[in-house]
Amino acid sequence: MGKCKALGFRGRLMLAMLTLVIVTSVSIAGLMMLNLFEEEKARADRQLEVAENVARQTIESRTQLVTSSLEVVVQDFGFKSAMASRDLATITSALENHAARAGADLAMLTDAEGQLIANLQGLDNNTPLPFQQLLDEAHRLGAASQMHTWQEEAYQILIVPVRGPGIRGWLVAGFQLNDGFAGFISKLTQTDILFTRGSHPGERLLAGSLDESLLEVAMGGEANSSKDLFNGSRYFTRSIVLGGPPELPINLLVLTDRADAMGSYYRLALETLILVLIALTVAALLVLLTARALVRPVLELADFAVNIGDQRDVTPPPNRGGGEISLLRRALINMRLRIINRENRITHSAYHDDLTGLPNRKFIERQLQSAFEQQREQILLGFSIGDFHAINETLGFHIGDQLIIATALRLKGLLPPSGTIARTGGKEFIALLPAMEENPLQQLITTLRSHCESSMLVNESPIKPQLIIAALTLPQDAQSLDEVRRRINLTLKNAEHNGQRFAVYESGGDELHLRELRLIRDLELAIEQGDLYMNYQPKIELKNMAFVQVEALVRWRHPELGFINPEEFITLAERSGQTQELTHFIMGQIARDSAAWHRDLPHIGVAINLSALDLGDSHLPDTIESLFSDWHDRMDRLTFEITESALMQDAGTALNTLHRLRKIGVNLSVDDFGTGYSSLAQLRQLPVTELKIDKSFVLKLNTQSQDQLIVKSTIELAHSLGLSVVAEGIENEPSLRMLQSWGCEKAQGFFMARPMPGDQLMPWADEFARLA
Numbered sequence: 001m002g003k004c005k006a007l008g009f010r011g012r013l014m015l016a017m018l019t020l021v022i023v024t025s026v027s028i029a030g031l032m033m034l035n036l037f038e039e040e041k042a043r044a045d046r047q048l049e050v051a052e053n054v055a056r057q058t059i060e061s062r063t064q065l066v067t068s069s070l071e072v073v074v075q076d077f078g079f080k081s082a083m084a085s086r087d088l089a090t091i092t093s094a095l096e097n098h099a100a101r102a103g104a105d106l107a108m109l110t111d112a113e114g115q116l117i118a119n120l121q122g123l124d125n126n127t128p129l130p131f132q133q134l135l136d137e138a139h140r141l142g143a144a145s146q147m148h149t150w151q152e153e154a155y156q157i158l159i160v161p162v163r164g165p166g167i168r169g170w171l172v173a174g175f176q177l178n179d180g181f182a183g184f185i186s187k188l189t190q191t192d193i194l195f196t197r198g199s200h201p202g203e204r205l206l207a208g209s210l211d212e213s214l215l216e217v218a219m220g221g222e223a224n225s226s227k228d229l230f231n232g233s234r235y236f237t238r239s240i241v242l243g244g245p246p247e248l249p250i251n252l253l254v255l256t257d258r259a260d261a262m263g264s265y266y267r268l269a270l271e272t273l274i275l276v277l278i279a280l281t282v283a284a285l286l287v288l289l290t291a292r293a294l295v296r297p298v299l300e301l302a303d304f305a306v307n308i309g310d311q312r313d314v315t316p317p318p319n320r321g322g323g324e325i326s327l328l329r330r331a332l333i334n335m336r337l338r339i340i341n342r343e344n345r346i347t348h349s350a351y352h353d354d355l356t357g358l359p360n361r362k363f364i365e366r367q368l369q370s371a372f373e374q375q376r377e378q379i380l381l382g383f384s385i386g387d388f389h390a391i392n393e394t395l396g397f398h399i400g401d402q403l404i405i406a407t408a409l410r411l412k413g414l415l416p417p418s419g420t421i422a423r424t425g426g427k428e429f430i431a432l433l434p435a436m437e438e439n440p441l442q443q444l445i446t447t448l449r450s451h452c453e454s455s456m457l458v459n460e461s462p463i464k465p466q467l468i469i470a471a472l473t474l475p476q477d478a479q480s481l482d483e484v485r486r487r488i489n490l491t492l493k494n495a496e497h498n499g500q501r502f503a504v505y506e507s508g509g510d511e512l513h514l515r516e517l518r519l520i521r522d523l524e525l526a527i528e529q530g531d532l533y534m535n536y537q538p539k540i541e542l543k544n545m546a547f548v549q550v551e552a553l554v555r556w557r558h559p560e561l562g563f564i565n566p567e568e569f570i571t572l573a574e575r576s577g578q579t580q581e582l583t584h585f586i587m588g589q590i591a592r593d594s595a596a597w598h599r600d601l602p603h604i605g606v607a608i609n610l611s612a613l614d615l616g617d618s619h620l621p622d623t624i625e626s627l628f629s630d631w632h633d634r635m636d637r638l639t640f641e642i643t644e645s646a647l648m649q650d651a652g653t654a655l656n657t658l659h660r661l662r663k664i665g666v667n668l669s670v671d672d673f674g675t676g677y678s679s680l681a682q683l684r685q686l687p688v689t690e691l692k693i694d695k696s697f698v699l700k701l702n703t704q705s706q707d708q709l710i711v712k713s714t715i716e717l718a719h720s721l722g723l724s725v726v727a728e729g730i731e732n733e734p735s736l737r738m739l740q741s742w743g744c745e746k747a748q749g750f751f752m753a754r755p756m757p758g759d760q761l762m763p764w765a766d767e768f769a770r771l772a
Contacts (some may be wrong), residue, residue, distance in 0.1 A: 014291045021283040029276045033269055041236075044256055048238040051189035051254045055240065058185050059252075063145050063156065066102060066175065070160045073098040074171050083109065083117070083162060083169060088125070091118040099173065106155055106174025110135075112167050129172065131157055138170060147243030147250045150174070154195055154206045154250050177242075177250070182209040185252075192235075194253040197244070203251070210255075297325045301332055308336045353423040355401055356408040364422040364430050365481050371474060377435035378474045381445075382488040383411065386466030386501065388427040395461055402458040403465060410452045415444075430488065435473075445469055445502060468495045469502045477505045486513065515561075520576045522558065523569055527578070527585050532556050534589050535755035538764065539607070539726065539748045542740040547765050549605040549639065551748060552590050553755050554582070570611070579613040584623060591627045593758035600762045605637035609671065612646035615654040621661055635665035641692060643671045655686070662687040669726065674714060684721065690745075691718045695729025698749070702734035715742050 073079055079098065082090040091109060095118050099107035108119040114129045129135050131148060138144035138159040148157045155174035162169040175181075182193040186209035194208035235255040244250040300317035307314040316333050319326055351363035371378055385391075385407060392400040404427065411429060412421050419433040436444075448467065455464040470491035478484040487505050490513055495503035526532050536550035556564045573582045590606055597604070614620055628638060640661060646654065658668055668688040675694045693714055697707045711727070718725045727739050730749030739747055753764055 014287055017287040017291065018284060021287065022280060025276050025279055025283075029272050033272060036268055044236045044258075047256055048191065048236060048254050051191040051256075052238050052240055054189045055185050055193065055252055055254060058188060059156070059242070062175070063158065066104075066156075066158055066173065067143065067145065067160065069102045070158060070171055070173055073102070074160055074162045080162070080164065080168075084164075086117075088118060092120070095120060102173060103175070104173040105176040105178075106150075106157070106172070108172040109162070110170045110172065112169055114170065117169060129170070131159070131172065134159055135170065147177070148174075149197060149244055149248065149250060153177075154197060154244075176207075178207045179209065182207050185209075189254065192255040192257075194251075194255065195242075196251045196253060198248050206250075208253075297329075301325070301328055305332055308332065308339060356405055356423050358408050358412065358429075359420060359422040361422065361424040361430075364420065364424065364432060367420055367432055368474075368481060368484060371432070372479060375475060379433040379435060379441060380472040380474055380478075380484065380488065381431040381433065382470040382472075382492050383407075383429040383431070383448075384468040384470075384492050384496070385427040386468050386496065388465075391463065391465075395463075399458055399461060399463070403456075403463060406456050406458065407452055407465065407467075411448065414448055414451055428492070441471070445471075449501075466501060468492055470495050470505070471503075472505045477507070516572055519558075519561075519564065519569055520572050520578070523556075523573060523576075523578060523582075526556060526558075527581050530585075531559075532582075532585060532589075534586065534593055534758065536593075536606075536758055536761060537748055537755040538753045538761070538768070539746045540752050540768075542736070542744055542747055547601075547604065547768055549607055549637075549746065550761065551607040551641075551755075552586065552609075554586050555755075574611055574613055579611055580617055583610070583614050583617075583620075584627075587624065587627050591630075595630065597758055597761055601765060603637075604761070605639060607639040607641055607669065609641045610646070612643075612654070615642065615646060615657045618657070620657060621664055624661070624666070625664055636667060638665075639667040639669050639690070641669045641671035642688075644673065644675065658687050674710065688723065690724040690726055692726040692728060695749070698727050698729040698735060698739075699731055701730075701738060702732055708738065711739070712742050715739075715744055719743065 076098075079094050082094040085091075095107050095109055099120060106121060108121070108123070108129065109117045110129050111117055114132065114135050116123060116125045116127050116129060118125060123130070130150060131146075134144050134146050134148065134157055137146070138161065143158070143160045145156065145158045148155055150157075154177040156177065157172065157174045159170050159172050161167045162171055177195040182195060186193045192209050194210065195206040196203045197206055198204055236258055238254040240252040240254070242250045242252050297317070304314060304317055316329065316336075319329060351359055351366075353360045368380075385403065388400065388403070391403060404423070408421070408423060408429065411431065415421050415431055416433060419431055421429060421431045424430045433444075449469065452467045453465060455462055457463075470488055472478055472484070472488060472491065474484075478487050491503050491505045495501055533555050535553045535555050537553060538547055539549040539551060540546065541548045554566055554570075556566070556569055558564050570582070573579050587608060590608060594604075594606060610620075617623075624638075628635070631638060642654070642658070661668060667690065668686070669690040669692050670683070670686070670688050671692045672694040673691045674697055691714065693711055697711050697714075701707050701711060715725045724745040725743075726746040726748070727744050728748050730736050730739070730747050730751045732751055735749075736747060736751060753768070756764060
């Protein structure tokens with residue numbers, strides 16, 4: 001198959017056509033020659049059959065003739081007189097005369113009982129006739145004739161009776177099957193004749209019409225007694241059994257030379273072969289010319305198709321002929337046109353927005369890249385539709401799409417013709433304008449805001465959108481596509497949060513963003529490599545000033561940026577989706593650390609902070625049970641602190657998680673109480689056990705009367721709800737005493753202890769117990 005493919009279309013076509021011509025020619029010639037061969041064989045068979053019949057009739061005719069001659073002899077008066085005289089000399093003389101007259105090669109005379117009276121073969125008289133079986137047949141039939149072998153020679157033996165009053169004796173005559181008789185039959189039949197004795201193999205030649213040089217070749221062929229045509233190496237042969245005993249029959253072989261019989265066939269075969277070769281030569285030339293004529297337009301069309309695939313602008317080949325070639329040519333031309341149209345559509349779709357028809361991000365990025373390469377000064381304006389998500393959610397996505405289309409049309413109509421406006425996101429657009437002074441730019445922005453923020457009617461719904469605008473000067477403010485994307489987004493965020501809803505990029509404005517990206521990336525490595533570590537801040541039970549609990553606080557010292565504020569990287573972890581990994585690390589480290597101090601501080605509990613995302617993790621209770629499996633007998637010493645804002649983000653999910661946590665025996669605390677938005681009704685439904693007053697109310701508790709009122713009221717409220725209270729941020733002893741007098745259960749702050757590593761808790765506990 002690989003070789004056939006390597007020939008190409010023209011080669012395969014020529015090969016197919018030549019193969020068809022050769023197969024057809026050879027098949028016809030072969031069939032014709034086979035029929036001719038069979039016909040020549042049949043003709044030779046008929047010739048041999050005729051020769052066989054002639055040979056049989058010749059032998060039978062001679063038998064009748066000789067029999068008639070012998071019957072005349074035995075009726076001769078002189079012969080009868082000689083036999084009656086019993087004079088041996090007379091009888092022998094008469095026997096010789098009549099044998100010569102009949103042409104017999106063998107002559108014998110016997111009495112009625114078969115005893116020899118006289119013979120010409122030198123046999124003893126008064127002995128039995130050698131052909132007793134033939135004599136018996138003559139007694140039975142009145143006369144007999146048979147082929148017989150005697151003294152290694154084959155004879156046709158005839159016996160006729162010598163009659164007088166009754167049978168007086170028997171006259172025996174024999175005619176040898178010799179070369180002369182074979183030649184006589186050969187002339188009559190126009191074939192060669194052989195007389196043989198015996199069966200093949202071991203058959204012996206007796207006489208024949210062939211030359212001695214050919215006898216060995218003739219006897220080399222196989223002969224049988226059937227009438228089927230027999231094929232030797234040189235002769236076609238027929239075999240006739242003339243007589244004799246079955247074990248040594250006397251055969252007559254009729255032969256015809258194969259070369260003579262098949263001569264006309266061989267001549268015709270040679271002529272046919274020459275004709276076939278001439279026909280194949282002519283056919284090959286015609287096939288070559290035809291293939292070239294047929295393949296040429298196909299090759300031209302193939303080159304045309306290749307050029308289409310290579311996206312070359314080529315002219316179609318001339319129309320050579322009609323039919324399928326013309327149809328293929330039209331198909332390729334139409335395909336080329338469709339490809340061009342489809343590529344144009346694809347190119348347009350690739351670089352244009354489906355909704356507005358404006359260029360898209362890819363298009364504007366190509367423009368920007370070209371501007372950077374040519375160092376052209378330009379103004380980049382970024383636009384964003386304010387409150388777009390609220391419009392989508394309130395009025396539906398269809399209205400939102402119509403608002404985007406209307407805004408795109410307004411921007412395109414108001415921007416200078418030399419500028420390019422593109423839609424780069426859901427609600428965002430970017431315009432690339434030629435460089436201009438500050439005053440024309442301000443006037444353009446004022447015009448854009450005035451027109452784009454004017455009320456519009458979308459599906460009978462009046463909408464007055466807000467347009468947020470950010471401006472960059474290129475290439476001063478950005479020199480790459482990445483910088484453009486990052487800085488226009490940052491500037492749009494700044495514009496969204498200022499009153500003017502417009503901002504110009506200020507150099508260095510994205511450093512914080514780069515820092516956040518790096519911290520997010522490095523935080524993942526810090527969690528995986530265990531670069532984070534835990535500190536623990538003790539909590540004191542105010543009733544007896546006993547050390548009862550610690551709050552677990554995660555810390556991170558970056559190898560290059562130094563100490564990272566926990567609020568910063570925990571917020572980044574929530575934004576980047578790393579909260580779950582961070583929480584698992586923190587609780588795992590707490591479990592390991594607490595196991596280290598458990599022997600010396602067996603009654604110390606641990607408070608752990610949970611975020612809103614933690615409360616959305618349905619596997620959190622199972623994770624806690626797994627990590628703190630050694631705490632099963634004291635799970636109530638675990639307290640999980642949840643901020644009010646975390647409880648409010650997804651109250652249903654958070655409440656479900658809190659109930660599951662309570663079922664495993666841990667305590668729950670509302671952290672930073674007083675800074676969120678939880679109501680008393682919500683607080684009553686939560687399965688919490690304590691409130692933790694935010695440190696902003698405690699830091700100056702001893703000097704701020706309002707803070708004192710808030711804290712005292714909060715403690716009383718918590719107690720009325722059956723909750724204990726923890727106050728954090730205690731910086732001085734007066735604040736501690738106030739809390740103690742108001743019935744606050746626990747306190748923590750720098751006044752008692754700063755956060756410390758787990759291995760420092762025991763020394764601090766000893767020192768605190770001594771001072772307390």
